[in-house]
Amino acid sequence: MKVTVVIPTHNRSALVVKNVSSLCNQSYSSADFEVIVVADGCMDDTVDALRKLSTPFSLTVVEQPWGGPAVARNRGAALAKGDLLIFLDDDIEPTQTLVEAHVRAHRLKPGHVVIGYCPPVFRGKKGFFSICMLVSWENTFSAMHRIGYRYTYRDLLSGNFSIESALFSRIGGFDPAFWCQEDGELGLRLIKSGIPFFFASDAVGYHHETSDLNRSLKRKYEEGRADVLMGYRHPDVISVLPLCRLRLWLLGYIAYVLVFRWPKTGKVVSFLLKHMLYFMEKLGLRYRWQRILGFLNTYWYWCGVAEELGTEQALEGFLKSGLSKTGSGSEVEIDLVEGLDVVGEKLDMVRPEAVSIYYRGRFVGRIPHEPGAERLGSIHLRSVLAGELAWPFLRAIMVDGVLGGLGYGGKKPFE
Template sequence: MHFWHLNVISESLVNRFSIVIPAFNVENSIQRAFNSVIRQDYLDFELIVVNDGSTDGTHAILSELEKANSFILINQQNQGVSAARNSGATQAKSDWLIFLDSDDELIPSALAQFNKAIESDSKRDFWQAGIRRISGQNLQELIPIQDEYHSKIPGTFCISKGLFEQVGGYDEQMKFSENTELFHRVGLKGVIGGVISEITLIYYDSSTGGSKNLQNMIDSLLIILDKHETTLSDHVKYLYHQIIGVNYMRFRNYSLARKHLLKAISYKPLKAKTLIRLFISMVPPLAKKLYPQEVKL
């Protein structure tokens, strides 16, 4: 049985794209993300917004938008970003899914670019595109490399609903690196996507990485390491254990930091940077100075 071409167009699929926006306490950015969708040049889409138990003004803003715009609003108890995306995908009636974070925005030609790519090669079941990354006053444009299975660039892909369902959607345990884990499973199916060498998304860097975000990063990387132990490359295992080790230093948990840095060293014994970090973990005053608890993500 072949798995690499799973999208099936039927009469019940009304639109080309379903755009899913998960929203949790994003009253300051949801309007911008919403506007970027309704102002698309290509109009064959449905918009699904999942209010994931927001406790700020997000629900009120969405309710107001609902009065003047046609879109699907799902209100649910807080379950996390991965569950919110899955809820939206379950309701989607289109043959292609796009997941847009509530603090990012699509450029006006984004859907037209994705549609052009889909029509150019019907054998591809996912497409990646570039982003314009904004961090304070800094701007960077990033384009993915052809045939990379998983993107480190958030929110820059469309995926056929058939493939998304085939791999089981998002792992709802994941609160960080959800796309990386999803596309690892896509890669295990032997699916190779296409690349659009154009910018389709404006991605805004988070201002800080507080303790909750750092813990989510640790937890999610540990899930990936455990879940995909037999299929991850030694290089990826090395990277993940090193990231976990550094984050534990930020939490001042030096014993766990050393445990994971030693694990990283077991995969790449000659990496000087990791050896230096292991030394730093043994000198807490130095670690506190070099690894603050608030970082940019």
């Protein structure tokens, strides 16, 4: 299989050179893959440094005016010759088997989008912020590693994923209007098109985390802006965007009020709290530190939302437009007395968005419709029955057994 690795970069010469240099040691044949680096508005020595590299594979360096990561990735994909596209961020250091692992996953799961594993790496001593980031990333990947995990659009992480070139072209690539969350928007279109995701834990690329508090807060601001655009593009997912639920949390509501009603006060509060984090860490007050950081993240997210919508009235109108577009999704009812294999086959054929589960007519539970999540199949049913619905399922079987013994039933489970 011919492969093209696409790497967008913006003024991070040292990181992207390390990335490309690591690709020189791949276990996959260098004759079967190429690397395209898109220098997106780079003003440093990125281009010169890359062109000085001697690589066993074909390396193409493309310069373009700064257009954002979505534009850069699309440009690289347009120039690709490979049947498979692997997208890597410039701060990802691929392991020797990364390309081979992506190819193997696509041979095992043709037609899937493959998400690689990016364990974070921090320079210097770990503080509260880096520990927080580490836990967040590991929680994300450990969830995807579970059998029966239900993927959502948020799981498509552009730092390390692969997709067939023909599929990427057919789906329309990244939306260039997004400067943040462009991977999630692409993920949403893929899920709506019924394209399954697969997590390849052996496709490892170490994420050299360069984010700090200021960059993290700026990212939250951009996420707020991007979520508004996401809602305009896809009104059916507004109900699962953070802006739809953050006001239900006390500190989230306070942050909302500061942004929309008392913006000057909000700026002062934000400034003071950001500087308080330093003292909280020095004193070892981790819980309070996390609470303050959570508030600041929410505040800057609301700032991004306000930048796009302007007023509370506009926000309310935006939310109402989403509620009018959110349906209950296609739902089926199954009775487990037919047997797991039988009902599983039915689910795999229908692929509903929600399932009501019964055992001999007795309600066991429900897998609800979740906007932006993949449709349900047998693997999701088995996971739920082994987890949160294990006791309700067992209780239904026991009740049926008791009633059967009293003459109200009589059939054995799954008979």
